[in-house]
Amino acid sequence: xxxxESRVRLAPGTRLQEDTVRQRWVLLGPERLLVLDDIARLIxxxxxxxxxxxxxxxxxxxxxxxxxxxxxxxxxxxTSMSEKGFLRxx
Numbered sequence: 001x002x003x004x005e006s007r008v009r010l011a012p013g014t015r016l017q018e019d020t021v022r023q024r025w026v027l028l029g030p031e032r033l034l035v036l037d038d039i040a041r042l043i044x045x046x047x048x049x050x051x052x053x054x055x056x057x058x059x060x061x062x063x064x065x066x067x068x069x070x071x072x073x074x075x076x077x078x079t080s081m082s083e084k085g086f087l088r089x090x
Contacts, residue, residue, distance in 0.1 A: 004053035006089040
């Protein structure tokens with residue numbers, strides 16, 4: 001189960017890439033693609049070597065948003081990406 005203490009990383013064979021033709025960011029995995037909005041991309045970029053909780057605290061501070069709301073949203077997003085095979089966590 002993904003928690004605030006978890007560390008996420010891209011699943012093997014998955015990469016974050018800018019699709020310059022369509023001017024959007026995507027996660028590319030074996031035989032799959034996930035289009036990211038700006039916030040999802042920001043979360044993925046900041047998750048490298050950080051706990052989910054640390055990322056949430058930084059986002060809450062940067063965007064002056066309630067920490068509990070950020071935590072709920074980030075956990076939901078990362079759980080969904082993990083279930084689709086784009087992320088791994090430990």
